[in-house]
Amino acid sequence: MSFTTSTALASKLPQAKDLSHLFVPTFRIHQKSPFKAVMGTPTLDMINMAGGVPHPSTFPLEQVQATVRAPSHAAPGRTGTLSLERTQANGSTESLNELLQYNDGRGMASYCRFLRQFTEQAHAPPYADWDVVASCGNTDSIAKAVSLFCQQGDHIIVEQYSFPGALSNLVFAKVKPVPVAMDIEGVDPVALDSLCSSWTGATLLRAIYVIPTGQNPTGATMSLARRKALYAVAQKHDLVIIEDDPYYFLQLGPMPETQDTTATDMNKLSLVPSLLSLDTDGRVIRLDSFSKILAPNLRCGWITAPAYIQDRMQILNESTILQPSGLTQGVISRLLNDTWGIEGWIEHLNAL
């Protein structure tokens, strides 16, 4: 089920362009979710035995809890203990039984709901039919995003110096990286345009992989002007942009004279707008992770993209990990929805 933002503005936004011509052949045909194929759709009061789903009475955990620190030193509230009870809903979060059970490849509803709300506040994607899917971190998301558009022997554009984890993935997938020159801000759009215009490779260039903020390894952060220019070149050459942005909220501006440590408004974080926030076509697949902004081994993140792309991402999840740990998503959802709330979350990001 695809999500549409509930704001009045959203209804005036365009739908994403259909870029399915850029998919690898397997994904041009819309496949059924493997999870749904096994689990089916419940009818009447029938119990579907096909999935081998364990009975929750066998789960030995009665309650999960965590002691949470305050989001920042300047805002000492919103601390305490969060808990997940077994059979009842936990605030905005599902019951422990649901979190511990098999679920589909989209992610837990409460987790995704918070991240949609946060993505809307942080990026306000300028098209209507975007959605969020849970991931287990950006390294896995990179592999999955690349696999939608590139198969063995294909090429993908990368920054001249790029994240070693991504490059390893490309070696594994037998997808060849085509480097584009960088300067102090990152990818040079003129170089990118020239590369695409003069490309004579056997297969088309369909995607570019960039790390626009705190680039790994150069540390470069693209300005807004640079991002707009990059987006325009991507539009010209019909490229999908894989925006790998785990450091986005760690943008360090110039040292201010006074530190506003009680910021609860996203604007006070003074972040350069993301490529997603410029994405009128729906050609950006944005990869977000909790690794640098909450903890790395939570193994939780999220992907933002057009709903029809997310349907394929769900299939990729269900063919591999199913979804990130439901228990962990529940703990994060409880923390962010209830203990800290979105204001506390933004305070935490500000303090980081």
Added chain:
Amino acid sequence: MEADPTLLSLGAGLPHPSTFPFAQIGAHVAPAGASVANTAPADMLNVSVTTSSGAIEGLGKFLQYGNGRGVPSYAAFTREHTHRVHDPKYVDWDTVVSLGNTDAFVKALMLFYTSGDTLLVDEWTYPAIIGTVVPMNIQLAPVRMDAEGMVPEALDHVCTNWTGERKLRMVYTIPTAQNPTGATMSIARKRAIYAVAQKHNLVIIEDDPYYYLQFEPYTADSEHRYTNLPGITSLVPSLLSLDTDGRVIRLDSFSKVLAPGLRCGWVTAPKYITDKIQFHNETSIQQPAGVSQAIVASLMNEQWGHSGWERHLVQIQRDYAMRRDLFVDLCLKHLNGLV
């Protein structure tokens, strides 16, 4: 870095643990072999992981980047459990973490197979793997089954008469409570399958999430049930335990016997294979979620121990045996003569 411990490497981009949001993560857990429903709150065990380390690592380790082997106390428990139950018959076996058996299946498959290869499977096999292999352009070669599962003569026949361009190199099987048929292989059947795999030099993917759900034969006499359950000691031995060559890649999961939402499992195979799966983990999922590993590691190492875990498995076996019996009782009552 090792020569001078005062040096801090910034190369890996590790966040500082003081930024992690949790000072403690824990759970109330039923004693081993008891169910939550039958345990009074005062008798619940407290599983707790804090920032200090003791018998297991602290949260600073469970929540930090690590490697594709998982957090050591979690990984060590799964390895020791495998040793206790299966006692692999070659020296250089090892275990590596997975996010469950679908993740493990893909990783095992990708070690040996690429686009255009063909995987030997039961003629009725687990539907979800079909969704997995199609995008990889891997074909499936079905092998006839009977009430015990894959028929060894049929496997031999398919391999002997194979005329495809690429050799058949792997066979995928679910030897216990096979999905969808429910078949469980006897030890004789497993030995015969293993012999055919040796003859044709096949790698066996042993997908065994239901291993502990082996039951005594059904009896309509409800007064005399549950006296002959196999427990842990009388289970049909696994293919791994017969594996003298090191050709079995065994997939184990906590999904059916602890909870699916932990996304925790492990793979057992020769070390040169588990090393490669470790590297594949490191370019994909890294390792199972730290929160899940923390709770499992604390529960297993600090509360239940191996004997408690085995007690829990025996209780789960009994729980599902009771469900099986109720199911068959009701089938006999309501479907007798109809099917």
